[in-house]
Amino acid sequence: MRIRTSFPCETFHEDIRIPLRDGTKLYARVWRPLGGEPVPALLEYLPYRLTDWTAPRDRQRHPWYAGHGYASVRVDVRGHGNSEGLPGDEYSATELADGVEVVDWLAAQPWCSGKVGMFGISWGGFNSLQIAALAPEPLKAVVTVCSSDDRYDNDVHYMGGSVLAVDMHAWAATMLAFVSRPPDPAYVGASWRDLWVERLESVDPFLHTWLSHQTRDEQWRRGSVCEDYSAIRAAVLAVGGWHDPYRDTVLRLVEHLPPDRVRGLIGPWSHQYPDRGLPPGPAIGFLQETLRWWDHWLKDTDTDADAETGTGTGTGTGSSTGSGSSTGSGSSSGSGSGVMSEPLLRSYVSDSHPPATVYPVLPGRWVGDHAWPSPLVAHVPYALQGAPVVVRSPQHTGLDAGRFFPFGNEADLPPDQREEDARSVCFEFEVPEEIWVLGRPRVRLRLTSAAERGQVVARLCDVAPDGASTLVTRGVLNLTARHGRDQVVPWEPGSTEEVLFELNGIGHAFPPGHRIRLAVSSAYWPWIWPQPGSEAGFTLTPSGSVLELPLRAQESDPSIAFEEPEQSAPLGVNFPATLDEPRPERLVVRDVAKGEWRLEVDPRYGGTRVYPDGLEFTEDALETYTINESDPLSARTRSDWSVRLHRPEMPWDASVETHSEITCDETDFITSNEVICKDGDEVAFHRTWEKRIPRTAG
Template identity: 70%
Template sequence: MHIRTADQFPHRIVREDLWIPLPDGTRLYARIWRPVTEEPVPVLLEYLPYRLSDWTAPRDAQRHPWYAGHGYASVRVDVRGHGNSEGRPGDEYDETELADGEAVIAWLAAQPWSSGKVGMFGISWGGFNSLQLAARAPEALKAIVTVCSADDRYDNDVHYMGGSVLAVDMHAWASTMLAFVSRPPDPAQVGEGWREMWRRRLEAVDPFIHTWLGHQSRDAYWRHGSVCEDYSTVKAAVLAVGGWHDPYRDTVLRLVEHLPRESGAPVRGLIGPWSHQYPDRGLPPGPAIGFLQETLRWWDKWLKADDKTAAPGEKDVMDEPLLRSWISEPHPPATVYPRLAGRWAGDAAWPSPAVTMTPYELPGSGPVHVRSPQHTGVDAGRFFPFGNDSDLPPDQREEDGRSVCFDSGTLGGRVEVLGRPRVRLRITSDVPRGQVIARVCDVAPDGSSTLVTRGVLNLTARHGRDRVVEWQPGATEDVTFELNGIGHAFPPGHRIRLALSSAYWPWIWPQPGSEAGWVLDPAGSRLELPVRDPAADAGAPPIRFAEPEQAEPLGVRYPEAANPRPERVVVRDVAAGEWRLEVDPRYGGTRVYPDGLEFTENALETYSIHEDDPLRAAARSAWEIRLKRADLGWDARVTTRSRLRADGADFIAVNEVRCEDGGEEVFHRVWERRIPRTAG
């Protein structure tokens, strides 16, 4: 990692904190880094609810000054009702948030230091709303870089997967956002009125889990903000970026397929080996790339060069392949990889003519009953890997033992896959509801099993995510669904394994009656892999990236915890038949900022289930957050507790928020809600 100091940039930089006015009089808190120049410059916007004055400040310091030093006004804005921004918080990506975003873009384009051209970027939430605002096509928005985001809010986000409730992240993220939205504004920025501002904000809070579980099929709620509903609305140039260890990577494949054809918007896709992180940060798995330099090529192309041509001696960014993908070499199972071996491949079109869907028939002479214990999935790893030590799935042999597995013969040659595998399964079920989970694993000669990719189908969603069609007990049907995309090489001497299970806790909330499982007819079933011809790269110039570089770090201190608990623990009560998974998400812990702010957060997620009873599933989340400024005598605390369970008819959600200022209670509320189980 190369760190550029302020005197090493082409431009000197100034920083300013201010409020951006909205049409209704609300003001959003913003931080702007600008180059010192007499000429108007293009503007880059990152728009998030995650608090620019503390939570994202270390990450912001790595990139916003870097862009400013290269001739852009780089702006970080807190969404309404979050951080120091005024107003009341709403649901994620709601109409108010997006309309506010359009107003911010217009305001930035109209400033005297602005050229009138705006780009937008972000990872996760900021990548989502960048893409969604591009679909609204405000005049000034000319280009975006969307990282680890989704074009499909229903089936490629934290809520549902294959039509099934994502227990692991719907509940965990709703609980996290309940804690995040309950944090107070900072009196160092907003002044003495912070406490009343905090109280008004808290009175508007409603746990996201109520809304998300209230829409268990793909209805109008999920279609809002899902760019896949109409790609033709996107007019800005789109650089779509993902990682094979991020759950949103399939969006990159869809964008490079649909945008050129349906909207005509310029697009390029980039998928590396990364987790849910910016690709320059160096967090596992690597290798990291010079991502800021790569995005600068994108901005220069669409926001600076009037003739849309590269500078002399530079390759035009649009001369890069439509899709640049990392294909990983085989690797033993591990929960963290500092760096994966592999290579970059380029495809000029997607779907690529170099990729062929290749069928692998399932061996077997008769029907097989797939009836997995309910704790199948405890070795699934984290839904959102962030680069922590326990994020990725360990050796899958125990999970394979809880599943029905079909192995290929020993491979005589190398098989490279790139894209989304697909399964076609002939199933008989005696119960109206259930789930199918398919995993593809790379099995080495020593028997170790490395998870390559996976997919899920809620059987009631087999005819479409927008409807619930229960299975006619005793009926036999053929079902087809895709697995998550991947770039992976299976070497000679290994075997390709398809593992099928009827449970996957805690990723997937089990259906009532799903303990009965279902019957598979191997003769009517198969796995289809997107096999890529390695010869497709013959004669093509190698794909290379610069080494990572960033601006100077903010100088935050991270005191070590006295007794750090493990990140991920599985507990089995043998006599009771119960399993419990305890997860510390480790978003940041305690940190001390250069301006004296002490920020501490402590979180624990717990998932429990009985190995034979899907109605004993339960998820819990506990958060404690403290913000303290000794110089102001400010000591604010937020405590939240969230629980979710389900019987045969309803989900039962209980959420609690308690907020204190200097030991005095400012707010306390408990929500209890029963939500009918429809698709979930």
């Protein structure tokens, strides 16, 4: 990582409050050049607290953009951080309307040229796309990273029409803790507690809404830009990682948006900005790459190599082996004619690698496709062979799935899949010569179900000669959603039907001598909440069943290269050592006598840190997933959070404690949520919610 301390522009930053038409003021931090002509504005718009939680990450990129001639603006969503107003559901109509107002307000400032870009990762990437679909006139370009165009089937709530137990609950519980954090008196003054309690009185756990909409209804269509891609007028640079659950959005955006206004980039990364150096790498000079995008769309400047900024499109000679960050003069299309001459989709095809829960760097190569679907990709069928076979997986199948949201931690990725494969029915195909898979594999399976409800899970694994099994990708189908995610059609027990579904996209090279393994299971806990009756499983008839792989021509693009990762100077947050023994990131506990399995997960979002302004911020979380290996109704998830914000010099000491749990019976999900907030030793707020939610599709 190269730390940049000298920039073409001298800059400053200030905290401001952006007024909305209803009188609410949103808290914002602006970095911009000193004096001179008006410049374009870049907006990152999040609920995650700019004065503390995202402050280290913000400092890496916003001052960098300002130093290159932009007003870079970070805004807290209404009801979060130090912004006024009350919080709502994620991507609410109010949040998006506020975002449009912010775009218009920025464009009208005397220091702004009138052109605005939006960027963000995850939540900020989501609402960048959604606000672009509302088409505010000043919004000319977007960089959306690790985001989704489909809030139902490519988010944290549902997968293949099934409830995502692992993140439906974990993220709802996380947001319950996050939304309960207080405003900071160092920024809002003595009214902080009144603002805090007013917010808390309005809180309703996201879980209630998310679980109450188990099919693709209006709740999920709202904000899903896949409903109408033509609504997006801004240019879109869509970025993802093969180890991020949202990467399929990049493939859909480059397919459906006009090719003169979209480019896609998919690397081997996790749910992180590609310049941060978190595994798996290689990291790239992502800020430089996005600067080319902004310069083209917001400044109408040539994006060839530039001696002053070093961000152009020369004939870079970076490595195509993935052994480290590329060097040279930046990303190149070969012709050196600017950012829009790049291939429509630049993607990384990883080499085969042994199973591990973390990879500092994944070897591979970059490929470029000038259309998507690509004429260089052919869908090749692999017919399943053998007699009909019963698939009846133990309910704890899936414990080795890895984290739904890998963040670059040491236990994020799936370990060796041999235990999971043994709990599944497997079909194998020899690899006589190397093949490259790029895109979304799919399966067509002939199933006979013994029950009205259930799910089918397909995993694609790379099996080495020594038997090690590396998970490549996977897909899920709720059997009652086989005719569409917007309807529930129970299976007639004993009947046979053909089901078709896609696996998540991937770029992977299978070498000669390895085997392709398709593993099919009827359970995948805790990713997928099991259906009542699913313990009966189903019968799979290989005759007529097919695995279809998108095989790409083995043509790498050596002209695709990137600069060394570069950021502005870090914030200087201190992470004090503690005497506590760190608990495992992922711990599996088996009660042999009960047949019960428990997965404990420490998400490790941040721990204890001290900020330069004196704020002491401590957070701790533990997620627990429990199931009996033979009983789908035994599924239970729990999340416990504690957060403390302390300013010794004020003094100020506020804390949040939350507890959230889901259990089930045959007809209902049973949810329990609790929030306890303290001002010092005094309880400022305490509420519990108990709710039964009918299992309509889940």
